[in-house]
Amino acid sequence: MKSHKAPKGLFVGVDVGGTKVAVLVVDAGYQVCGYTNVATLLDGPQKTLAGIAGAIRRGVELAGASMSDVSAVGLGVPGRVDPKTGLVRQAVNLGWEELQAGEMLSAQLGVPCLLENDVRLAALGVQRHLGTASSQNMAYVSIGTGIAAGLVLNGRIYRGAHGMAGEIGHMIVDPNGPLCLCGAHGCLEALAAGPAIARLGEEAAKAEGDTLLRNYLPMTAKAVYEAATAGDAAARAIVRQVSRYLALALQHLIVTYDVERIVLGGGVARDRDAFLQPILTELERLWQDSMLAGETLQPDMIGLLPLDYDAGTWGAVVLASGSLARVHPPLPEIREGGEELQSIYVI
């Protein structure tokens, strides 16, 4: 997607993952001008940041533009992010304990860089995809190595008091359940995220009885869904149990937040129908007899993120463009050194 025009007023959306950095470049009308993704460099925070900056420059170059054409960059980061200061904490997959990533990237690129938690930005990207009319109150739930929800409430990202809203992976759903990485027992994540599914698959493969799961070592969540689709009883039992916990969590999201749409994504959701259908079945079984369900459980209420839609980078683009519109006072001149960039973090 290379263009030799050099449009002004570009926005860049970046999804920083533990494996890859994806960069989307759009013009002021949200037309795609460039896209790239590169492997995440994990040899220390400085290298990771330099890698991100390099990916952004590369994306802008592919758009036939230069950094001076860019109005702002939005970045989704897997960790605790203070969107006002650009400070990132506990980005475990990047190895960042605490990093002034927003300031450092803004200085390196000479362009305002706005940061937010990656799942929250993906929720914003999903909202753009659904159309805001039907998604003023919605949740994007990512099920992968961990489980988290990004929430749009009353049309805006909801962060909570400490930026921890949507940490549904740590809802305790079975107090007698297995130990979670967070230290508690029976968190949703310890029962239904990718590693938990793989662990259950491995246990089943090692247990007595015939199962296709023995053909899949080392075990993955994907293997469990594959075996279940092939009709394997042990795999189906695991999928049923996992789906029941996920259905409970969705039921809680619905009655607490009263969202009108829930979109599921993340690595485990890539197993598509094999993943979604058992959750819907369990949710109906748990809840269909409740009069509350009649009003809320619409057929298209819960869906999957389309595989060809990159919600993370689109949400980051929305952050870059939307936040700029709300900046007050007007943006300072952008200089290479970036000393004057801090003021734009006042949102």
Added chain:
Amino acid sequence: MKSHKAPKGLFVGVDVGGTKVAVLVVDAGYQVCGYTNVATLLDGPQKTLAGIAGAIRRGVELAGASMSDVSAVGLGVPGRVDPKTGLVRQAVNLGWEELQAGEMLSAQLGVPCLLENDVRLAALGVQRHLGTASSQNMAYVSIGTGIAAGLVLNGRIYRGAHGMAGEIGHMIVDPNGPLCLCGAHGCLEALAAGPAIARLGEEAAKAEGDTLLRNYLPMTAKAVYEAATAGDAAARAIVRQVSRYLALALQHLIVTYDVERIVLGGGVARDRDAFLQPILTELERLWQDSMLAGETLQPDMIGLLPLDYDAGTWGAVVLASGSLARVHPPLPEIREGGEELQSIYVI
């Protein structure tokens, strides 16, 4: 609290319950001018409405004023309320299936009457009590005949897509639990609201083994807490079980909403320390080993509504005064017939 001045610009806050109607009258500076409460008339919607209107007139009279001194009335109603139209549905305790209560009261009183769900208005009243600085994101949880939460998020009442946000009484916390009135099994309400506690007490009183609970028939939730405080083993076991379910629900509220304060009220919470302490103990036991708890479980985070603070009527006063300020276009002249009042429901 009678005054013979007749100040202008009064606001009236009304808490409509299944047992009584409480009316608070304040001036523009939020100084209390009058207060009254009367028994709720339950001989049909028209009588109930007439009783509410009568209680309001009585409160205003006690304030030494007349209805023409009242700028607006806010009312908290136990049911599904559309605050834009004043339509009330499913107000089971009032026997209203569907009623244009806002329009009808506005017409009867010749004053704009704004309606909202009672628990949501109580949350607004609690926020006023705490001070908005420390309660931009907070939940008021009412535990009585039912269980529901009123939520203030980003400083404002949060309603959700269908006005059902905060229906935490219908979180399914034990899919194998008892049948709930809503039709599902194992809702929080079916396990931990007043009637559920009384039922458990009655079962224990009828079972083998020595228990003080035999002295308390017919059984109430209050009796169970009393017996537990007196050291009765059977009652203590019930309180422990109920508290564990409530602790789980609070943990879910904290990780999903990331609220900074949770205030507990309602009939069952009137048992004060006997009610609160076991919940805090269970919450610590469930969650204290989690690193997330370290950041959120502050000692004063969860508290009880003061018994001498009427959160419901204060929240209704806030609705009456706050909504008025946001009315656009300006309020029409208020006439006895009330035909021009509908426009103020545009909030």
